[in-house]
Amino acid sequence: MTISKNAIKYLRSLSLKKFRQKYNNFVVEGDKMARELLALRPDRVEALYALENWLEKAKPELPLPEGKTFAVSEADLAKVSNLSTPNQVLAVVSIPESKLEEQQLRSGLSLYLDGIQDPGNFGAILRVADWFGITCVFCAPTCVDPYNPKAIQASMGAFLRVPVVEEKLENLCRLAPGLPVYGAVLNGDNVFQAALSGQGVIVIGNEGNGISASAEQWLSHRIAIPAAAHGGAESLNAAVATGIICAVFRNQK
């Protein structure tokens, strides 16, 4: 079928946060991510646009949503894709409801992203959270929208497994008093030598400015990744720093 002008307009509008929020939908693209989506959360698929070829291969293996699956041409897919090279399939997915529960907060390790701006970093951090079994990723309102197409693509499907909740650190701390709150700061204690808990929140600061003053006051532990004595960099990329800290939390002796 041909995608109607209205549908094209709608799909394109989902590249902007205000329309994602208005319609409560976002876009997922590409063979690998669409397969994971259909395998894990077919209930969340609102519409699936794919090349005939792709649909034929997928049909015996995956639950294609009835009445919501549309075979489209490469030209039409290119019209609605956010990718520079459109990749066979595009799904419209509903944004899940998220709510904050004390039990969830206390059950394991969470991340709090205090203003991650770059969607690539955001997605790479979700991948870290997924790899290390992080319970929940909380985001300050100053973060990039978690459903930004680049963030979704960079997460490599992690958005399907890791709950993402927009919430202020203050509210987490009020909900679960006494919960350890670790902050990655430049002058903190060496994370390799610190006593780390299996429960708590790890706060990751903004790419340029680190942890905000309003978040910093809630930290109970200040940790840092030691640089080599002869190292020269002023800082690490935010996703890299998150990866190192989560790895150490999960592998302390």
Add this chain to the structure above:
Amino acid sequence: MTISKNAIKYLRSLSLKKFRQKYNNFVVEGDKMARELLALRPDRVEALYALENWLEKAKPELPLPEGKTFAVSEADLAKVSNLSTPNQVLAVVSIPESKLEEQQLRSGLSLYLDGIQDPGNFGAILRVADWFGITCVFCAPTCVDPYNPKAIQASMGAFLRVPVVEEKLENLCRLAPGLPVYGAVLNGDNVFQAALSGQGVIVIGNEGNGISASAEQWLSHRIAIPAAAHGGAESLNAAVATGIICAVFRNQK
């Protein structure tokens, strides 16, 4: 002054690898990186284009290259910039000669990037190398060009401190027989429990395909970052994985 049509053409051409190689020059942009460049390696600056304002502030603090420094308008800077928001200053920098020495290889830890494709990942890995005092970053010919503008920007100045050498792993191993060669593979030994040396090469694979068969045969140690038992991600971002591995090498007990 106004940048001449020929100079505009030349500066724009440096966004392509073939012209960077032809002229042996690349471009560095932005206040922070230009300041670091002038402070650390003024000898490598071939030309400096900056707003009048920026030059006035920089003059008392930094060595501006004589006869090679040009005050330009915002409009002209926008014409030659690779950034979506041009940032005050753009420098043309010579590509350093690099050569491979056994002594250097044996003196510490090096990285070998076996086909890192994304310039953002490449830059973030250079930052990791800079932070952890890595001796040298070797690149397979299948890597993105180290002087790609996005790689340079993502390195946050690390390219000024960490030597980058294009060389095949095979040649490193032939030059320094017996040197430990660690490879990050999915089924390797837990890096947190492995016996790691302070000397050797750490091989990081391509984002999608990991370490190539031709590089894998040179590995003496296979290491891995353990995922959480309940984690779901198939892999970590390449820069994140490099960061975790370098952090563990530098902080083993």
